[in-house]
Amino acid sequence: MNQKIKYGIIGTGLMGREHISNINLIEEAEIIAISDTCENSLNETKSLLNNDIKIYSDYNQIFNINEIDAFIIATPNFTHNEIVKKALNTKKHILVEKPLCSKLEDCMELKKISSEYPSIIWVAMEYRYMPPIQKMLEEINKKEIGKLQMLSIREHRFPFLKKVDDWNRFQINTGGTLVEKCCHFFDLMRLITKSEAVQVYASGSQGVNHLNEEYDGKIPDIIDNAFVIVDFINGIRGSLELCMFAENSEMQEELCVIGSKGKIETGVPADASGKDSSDVRIGLRNSNEPKKEKVIVDKNILAAGQHHGSTYFQHLEFIKSIKNNLLPQVSLNDGLQAVAIGQAAELSIKENRVIKMKEFIL
Numbered sequence: 001m002n003q004k005i006k007y008g009i010i011g012t013g014l015m016g017r018e019h020i021s022n023i024n025l026i027e028e029a030e031i032i033a034i035s036d037t038c039e040n041s042l043n044e045t046k047s048l049l050n051n052d053i054k055i056y057s058d059y060n061q062i063f064n065i066n067e068i069d070a071f072i073i074a075t076p077n078f079t080h081n082e083i084v085k086k087a088l089n090t091k092k093h094i095l096v097e098k099p100l101c102s103k104l105e106d107c108m109e110l111k112k113i114s115s116e117y118p119s120i121i122w123v124a125m126e127y128r129y130m131p132p133i134q135k136m137l138e139e140i141n142k143k144e145i146g147k148l149q150m151l152s153i154r155e156h157r158f159p160f161l162k163k164v165d166d167w168n169r170f171q172i173n174t175g176g177t178l179v180e181k182c183c184h185f186f187d188l189m190r191l192i193t194k195s196e197a198v199q200v201y202a203s204g205s206q207g208v209n210h211l212n213e214e215y216d217g218k219i220p221d222i223i224d225n226a227f228v229i230v231d232f233i234n235g236i237r238g239s240l241e242l243c244m245f246a247e248n249s250e251m252q253e254e255l256c257v258i259g260s261k262g263k264i265e266t267g268v269p270a271d272a273s274g275k276d277s278s279d280v281r282i283g284l285r286n287s288n289e290p291k292k293e294k295v296i297v298d299k300n301i302l303a304a305g306q307h308h309g310s311t312y313f314q315h316l317e318f319i320k321s322i323k324n325n326l327l328p329q330v331s332l333n334d335g336l337q338a339v340a341i342g343q344a345a346e347l348s349i350k351e352n353r354v355i356k357m358k359e360f361i362l
């Protein structure tokens, strides 16, 4: 397949526009149609695209364009289930934003009805594609640090941004913070441990953010800080520390993976820090000299989004998979499992108990 991959985008809010800016940097891809129910979002998007682009307010119309190779679904979480179901009728490739759905039962429905799907369904787990994290994964796979035992992920960042119609202020729309935001981290834990979660314990609250906001008489109900511990079937344990009122952090995410012989650590610079590079540090127990690998991201790629270049690198892999008939690197099941852990963590906080994953997934 030598022609450009033709994309249709559903949802042109913040993330839809990040996809567009990144696809614009890729020679072998082009966007031929967009759809959004909000005129403002469409207007803000037009300047990123050619004049001959097809624009629809009803996403059902975009599914009728036969020349499109791949659809991106970047609408609010609670709409993914319905839109993916309709997209499945096209038999085209689909990249759906995380979380796959806001509820695990909706993810399960999609998994059931798409088992024979002839094209790629890829859940957008951008964090896998952040260059320092990619480098860390490469180092883990060398197995120099021995048998993995523990991993920790810390995210210290700014509060949730404003979204169209403020959909992200309520758990019912997002699945809750530990589904909406932290599915990325549970996905990374599964990728690193190569295992499934067996039980989850979490403690968290809405301590600071959005408490003075009100929408139709309702105050937002999304937590902004948490500790989550995830035990995996193969004995590795993971921890997540989330704080969403920590704007002035140099590193937005810090990751550390520890094995029987050493550890690997890295960080993802916060956008506001202006840093385009970070180190991956490999420290072995029997050596006084840690090895450090510097990872630098091209400034044009950094400028095309808010996820440290990951959207660009994810699209390169998505396109490669389409062109070479490969399986998706982030499958619908990966998306589902990450939602399941997030949902378990939310339930653990509500009920103040350890949640066994078999309560959700047999």
Ligand SMILES: NC(=O)c1ccc[n+]([C@@H]2O[C@H](COP(=O)([O-])OP(=O)(O)OC[C@H]3O[C@@H](n4cnc5c(N)ncnc54)[C@H](O)[C@@H]3O)[C@@H](O)[C@H]2O)c1
Pocket (backbone or CB within 6 Å): 010, 011, 012, 013, 014, 015, 016, 035, 036, 037, 038, 041, 059, 073, 074, 075, 076, 077, 079, 097, 098, 099, 124, 125, 126, 127, 163, 164, 165, 180, 307
């Ligand atoms: N991978 C990441 O790191 C990352 C980051 C941010 C957002 N996201 C995900 O991307 C998705 C969109 O988030 P966002 O930040 O762009 O939100 P947003 O509110 O900025 O944009 C969502 C857009 O979808 C449109 N929309 C809503 N219903 C629609 C429908 N039925 N048909 C067509 N358009 C519709 C809205 O009008 C809006 O323009 C969410 O699932 C979110 O979780 C992922």
